[in-house]
Amino acid sequence: MKLLHLLGVFSLLSILAIGGGTAVLPEMKSLTVEHEGWLSDSQFRDIYAIGQLAPGPNMLMVIVIGYRVAGFLGAFVAFAGFFVPACIIAIVTSRIWDHFADSPWRLAIQRGMAPIVVGLMLAGTIAIARTAIVGRDSQICLAFAAVVFIALYFGKKINPALLILAGGVLGLVLLR
């Protein structure tokens, strides 16, 4: 029963993930933390952080959520549920896409959806911030976030992975 539930939640998230993983983070948190009660706020942040530490897409974090809910089978079901529906949609659409090559609606969809995706990504940022910048260390955490933002937004080509790792090391020193 739990496996079916996992499959339902993550395949819903899969087809709602317009704009990518960051855009669907608020809905993922709302479903897994608030509705289902599978995780606490801080566990959601920890699992997102684990996704940041691995190569490939950060959204592989869904594997850890599935593992916590229902072990190895849960990990597999969450992975398949989150990735397979979107992949099938991508293959089917890509095969018929050329038929719409000249449709002016294609650009209308692109232009119209762009600000929505930005709004959803900002909402995703807020969803993580609400779990990551809280509690007695919130000022230190806010300073971490601000330094990383300034370095990436105003600095020259710094690999974000280095800043993420630095966050982990500084966390070990300052947030224990």
Added chain:
Amino acid sequence: MADPASNPAPPPSDGGVSEKISLAEIFLTFLAIGATSFGGGVVAYLRASLVTKKQWLDDEEFLAALEISQALPGLNATNMSVIVGDRLRGIPGAVLAFAGMTLPGAAIVLALGIFYASNSGNANINAVLKGVGAASVGLLLAVTLQIGHKQLEHRLDVTLVALTLVLVSFVHVPLLYVLLTVGPLAILLYRPHPARPLSPDRSGIDKKPAD
């Protein structure tokens, strides 16, 4: 690629170079990307490998596939993998490209997740993840603003960004309803109009995170 006459190159699925690409090579190529793309920007890794190094696609074909990936649900990294894999070798190509892209990260995430679950009270691990979580907020904001700075220059776009943000983050409207209401509204506002031609916007295309 909106005008086929200006792009006489045949699609890669029609033969040519794709005949020679083995399924093993597809898997290993995507495996290398999946194992090394740390810190976001997987699209840049994909372009370097598929267009520059392997030359399985030209730049136009790459951007066309990216356009599809971004318009659809799902991550750019996995959508691009299955679309390119499918064009090269059909469904088996898509499955192997997807497996290569996700397996290294999936194995590491699962190992870290098991370690995390069995050390839930460990103060050191909690402190590291807290630091990573805080740093991620800065990363997410930087990536979002790099992609979105164009959207924050026009009043209509700013209104749509703000409307979406408020509905999701503060009113807590389920995402499905937001997409089904604000989506059609935005597309209608940008509907095709002879007096107001739209041009494709490809800015920020390499900055999408490996989300």
